[in-house]
Amino acid sequence: MSVGALSAFNLLVRRELCLSFRRPDQLLQPLVFFLIVTTLFPLGLSLQLSLLRDMAPGVLWVAALLSSLLSLDGLFKSDADDGTLEQLALCGQGLTLIVVAKTFAHWLVSGAALVLVSPVVGTALGIPTGAFPTMMLSLGLGTLTLSWLGAIGAGLTVGLKRGNVLLSLIVLPLAMPLLIFGAGATDRAISGTNAAGALYFLAALCVFTCTLAPFAATTALRITLE
Amino acid sequence: MWTWFYKLASPPYVYGVAATLVPWFLGGAALALGYGLIAGLAIAPPDYQQGEAFRMIYVHVPSAILSLTVYTVMAAASAVALIWRIKVGHAVAAAAAPIGASFTILALVTGSLWGRPMWGTYWAWDPRLTSELILLFLYVGVMSLRSAFEDPSRGDRAAALLATVGVVNVPIVHFSVVWWNSLHQGATIVKLGAPSMPGSMLWPLLSMWLGFMLFFAAVLCIRLQGEVLNRERQSTWVREAVKA
Amino acid sequence: MMSGSFWAMGGYARYVWPCFGFSCVVLVWNLWSARRFRVAAQLRARRAAEMATVDES
Numbered sequence: 001m002s003v004g005a006l007s008a009f010n011l012l013v014r015r016e017l018c019l020s021f022r023r024p025d026q027l028l029q030p031l032v033f034f035l036i037v038t039t040l041f042p043l044g045l046s047l048q049l050s051l052l053r054d055m056a057p058g059v060l061w062v063a064a065l066l067s068s069l070l071s072l073d074g075l076f077k078s079d080a081d082d083g084t085l086e087q088l089a090l091c092g093q094g095l096t097l098i099v100v101a102k103t104f105a106h107w108l109v110s111g112a113a114l115v116l117v118s119p120v121v122g123t124a125l126g127i128p129t130g131a132f133p134t135m136m137l138s139l140g141l142g143t144l145t146l147s148w149l150g151a152i153g154a155g156l157t158v159g160l161k162r163g164n165v166l167l168s169l170i171v172l173p174l175a176m177p178l179l180i181f182g183a184g185a186t187d188r189a190i191s192g193t194n195a196a197g198a199l200y201f202l203a204a205l206c207v208f209t210c211t212l213a214p215f216a217a218t219t220a221l222r223i224t225l226e
Numbered sequence: 227m228w229t230w231f232y233k234l235a236s237p238p239y240v241y242g243v244a245a246t247l248v249p250w251f252l253g254g255a256a257l258a259l260g261y262g263l264i265a266g267l268a269i270a271p272p273d274y275q276q277g278e279a280f281r282m283i284y285v286h287v288p289s290a291i292l293s294l295t296v297y298t299v300m301a302a303a304s305a306v307a308l309i310w311r312i313k314v315g316h317a318v319a320a321a322a323a324p325i326g327a328s329f330t331i332l333a334l335v336t337g338s339l340w341g342r343p344m345w346g347t348y349w350a351w352d353p354r355l356t357s358e359l360i361l362l363f364l365y366v367g368v369m370s371l372r373s374a375f376e377d378p379s380r381g382d383r384a385a386a387l388l389a390t391v392g393v394v395n396v397p398i399v400h401f402s403v404v405w406w407n408s409l410h411q412g413a414t415i416v417k418l419g420a421p422s423m424p425g426s427m428l429w430p431l432l433s434m435w436l437g438f439m440l441f442f443a444a445v446l447c448i449r450l451q452g453e454v455l456n457r458e459r460q461s462t463w464v465r466e467a468v469k470a
Numbered sequence: 471m472m473s474g475s476f477w478a479m480g481g482y483a484r485y486v487w488p489c490f491g492f493s494c495v496v497l498v499w500n501l502w503s504a505r506r507f508r509v510a511a512q513l514r515a516r517r518a519a520e521m522a523t524v525d526e527s
Binding site: 277282285331335339340441445451453460464467 | 476479480481482485486488489490492493496497499500501503504505507508510511512514515516518519522523
């Protein structure tokens, strides 16, 4: 019985989500990290909320980047360690589909979750509610792009002993344009000017990455796992 | 007609050619750099706006152009190695990386020293400076990734993929002064149309650029010999080559 | 020609000369480091060749 590509994709995403929810503590760790890091800045700087607002986009985005990186290490690791990844690769659906499914599922539990939590953090940092839609949209696009950049990095470093640090070293330089535009969009929304330009650019980065990164990530896995 | 191209895929051929070319590249580099330095430091007139400080252009611009060129060479060699499985490509990429990283550091430092008298600051989070810094991180990432693998061939291929992915940053660095409001000066040489600089200042700059290119070629050939030897240590041609 | 005003570089000497000095350092480092790398590779290859002839004999 042959399974169509779309139903295989659904199956894989459901599997990933099932596995993630089986370990709720692992699921919540990046979120908690995100909340803690954003708290560190106001505590360390003890600024008035109105002054904190100026720093808020940057703080939000750096925290989102760092907490996404935390969860990226495990993207392929557990399946690569016990041989499941190789079995999946051999099942006939193609490694690329598996990579897309895993990365999408990863984004759902990390990036999308961050976007949902961001209004709470935004309020804590003094971001006006009027800027929330732009903030959430930019975070959504940005975390999706980041999940894909991270998939390339994770593919390259799976199986390395201290791959975690190297993963960050690889992903962060590639993610810097993302940070610039994402924080820029939120910043513009806060100050009331039109954020459309920055958002369009973020969307373009997202589309560019989402179309090319799957092939790069698949090639990376083929290189490191063969 | 393409036989010379196929020969380049052969490690012993490349080893031999590199050895022959080094003295020529070094000699040419010495001449070009020599003329460039003398003319740039002593003969070119001081700039109307920047005075004598503009002379830093003679090391800053060539090193910056080279930092991008070397990354492109590294990415191209990596892509060739990955797509057509030509191992010499990995050797070229591995040889180019440290040279490119050093030129990037040079560009950043000379730019910083030039920025202090001209803009009043050693650093600014400006698109060109930031993307050049990202370029440095990419170089370091590629070198770290290559050395992180126990199997050198796997390390080569992983580093090659990263180098190819990171090449998107090269046009970003180049066009950053066009796409964004930048503190940094726009393009004066590598652009369409005539260069916007008088001859007495331009010739030493072009000579320094040529000198840096030839120097890069020389150092690349030296490193390439070492990289080829390291990858082909077990083959018979290497045994003959090192007995000599 | 190499008079005081040349070395003064119109007052910018403390930027210009470190600039060129560091450039010199980077160029020399590149050459030295590359040569050292090649020599090490040749030594390792020679040692491998000797091991091979020992195995064969």
